[in-house]
Amino acid sequence: MNSKFLILTRFSKALFGCVLITIFVSATRNTLDNRLPPGDPDNGGLTFPDGFESVVVADSTGLARHIVVNDNGDIYIKLRYFGKGQEGGTVALRDTNGDGKADIITNFGKYQDHSSLANGIMIRNGYLYFSSSLVVYRSKLIPGQLLPEEKVEVILKDDHEHETHWHITKPMAFDNKGNMYVPFGAPSDACQDMVNSPGGKPGSVGLDPCPDLEKHGGIWKFSADKAGQTQKDGTLFATGLRSIVGMRWNPDDESLYAVVHGRDNLHRLFPDLFSSWQSAMLPAEEFVKVTQGSNIGWPYYYFDQMKGKKMLNPEYGGDGKKEGQGSKYQNPLIGFPGHWAPNDLLFYKGNQFPERYKHGAFIAFHGSTNRAPYPQAGYFVAFVPFKNGKPAGDWEVFADGFAGIDPIINTNDAKFRPMGLAEGPDGSLYVTDSRKGKLWRIMFKGNRGDFGTKQLATMETHKQLGHIRTPDEVADNLDTKTKVAGQRVYNTYCTPCHQRNGMGDGSRFPPLGGSEWVTGSKKRLIEVVANGLEGEIQVAGKPYNDLMPKHNFLKDEEMAQVLTFIRQNFGNDEDAVSVSDIRRVLRK
DSSP states (O other): OOHHHHHHHHHHHHHHHHHHHHHHHHHHHHHHHHHSOOOOTTGGGOBOSTTEEEEEEESOOSSEEEEEEOTTSOEEEEESSOOTTOSSSEEEEEOSSSSSSOSEEEEEOOOSOOOSOOOOEEEETTEEEEEOSSEEEEEEOOTTOSSOOSOOEEEEEOOSOOTTOOOOOOOOEEOTTSEEEEEEOOSSSSOOOTTTSTTOOTTOOOOSSOGGGGTSSEEEEEESSOSSBOGGGSEEEEEOOOEEEEEEEETTTTEEEEEEEOOOOHHHHOTTTSOHHHHHHOSOEEEEEEOTTEEOOTTTEEEETTTTEEEEOGGGTOOSSOOTTGGGSOOOSEEEOTTOOEEEEEEOOOSSSOGGGTTOEEEEEOOOSOOTTSOBOOOEEEEEOEETTEEOSOOEEEEBOSSOSSSBOSGGGSSOOEEEEEEOTTSOEEEEETTTOOEEEEEEOSOSTTOSHHHHHHHHGGGGSTTTSOOOTTTTOTTTTOOOHHHHHHHHHTHHHHOTTSOOOSSSSOOSTTOHHHHSOHHHHHHHHHHOBOSOEEETTEEEOOOBOOOTTSOHHHHHHHHHHHHTSTTOOOOOOOHHHHHHHHTO
């Protein structure tokens, strides 16, 4: 055979093969795109790398926390608590016509424990697992039916006393060997004497050894299928973990990962050691790989993402410079800036997104509440490329625009707050919002083959926005022009919870504006500030259940000034609180 003809024949076959491959890839992409619903014209207010778009599945599901999507596309969202008009603590959604919008939305799950701070929800072996603050439940899913069986099984109950316990959320993760992992959060910021000084006071000393570590500040391992367990039925898996809201088992390396909330109040408790800027930036929110026996360092050490080291906590003699024996404790994979509130973590396993996202980690940053006197930060979804169980590059801004405003001065200025993450059966990414219960479905409609630096460039600029970048210590300080004495006290001690505008954060911390607790009895108000408050209360008809620490370290003049300030601001118009009022109530 003629050699030229042979070469031409082989070239033609190769060319024909390439054409077939191109046609197949294009057809596959078009088939996938045809299965996906159209995105909203404005992408639900969000921005992503080029090629992504989103559709708002539902506008108002309730105060949404974590989310899971079943193999058939049914969606289940755990709500924070039973709000007004809600018939259950979990909501189920179904899209019956494929337009991406949920046309069936129904609440379910009436059970005894109605406590707030509900978080975890997962599907395992045909069961829907979901949790409140104190209990992990499960109900059996019925094939073809949206709602699970009405029968609810208690898998784990937190049977501790919780009068002074702060971090009691119960997210859960499951390995492939029948084990369930659940955190028992730290009762405080830094293991102080919660009887004599709840929440700590300036200069207070930490307990060493810390007795809280016996039953708190760690992750315990349980059976995933045994009913009626309490903590004593589990085994301690890892310790030194202050507060975990987001946690996942990664099947790629058969390991547990978590995003950990760092401690608060460095400046409030130790004003001579830490500036308000340091307190806004530190300590880091830690992305950690958790193995049997891991010790992340709480309460003795925190991670400083700017120094890249574990630093000694001030309750144990630290001053922001002392490392002590911090090198003995496990460092995070990544230390994110302080108070961003990483509330969920998801390893992407699907094929819809470009290849670079596969096996990587998405992190939902719920957003800070206590960065005053600097603007709040976070409020976006980040992505961390992963390879061989480690980050394979810098973290990126993946989805932004939730807050709808920049800078964010008060937490409730943010229109939405990203909370929970889930992957759908087709590889779409779902994101919940805890403010109004909005739910987005993020899809990729671009060309996966040429996705890269060009498409990512726009989102890289978001790192310079006010809610993500490092604030300037002077120019971004919102207190530089504050002259009212009571306001200065308020900004130092009250804004971390109640915010600069006095309206709270919309979920954990109640508003002061229009609050009967502020405008009512002076005696009750003084006693609350001096002695603290615990247990559920009602403010303007809405339930709140968090710990109000004692502020009995305030001087009489300071307490009178700050109480006068809150009674005469935020829409309140009441008479002043005097020093003599303080002394009469507290019998000084």
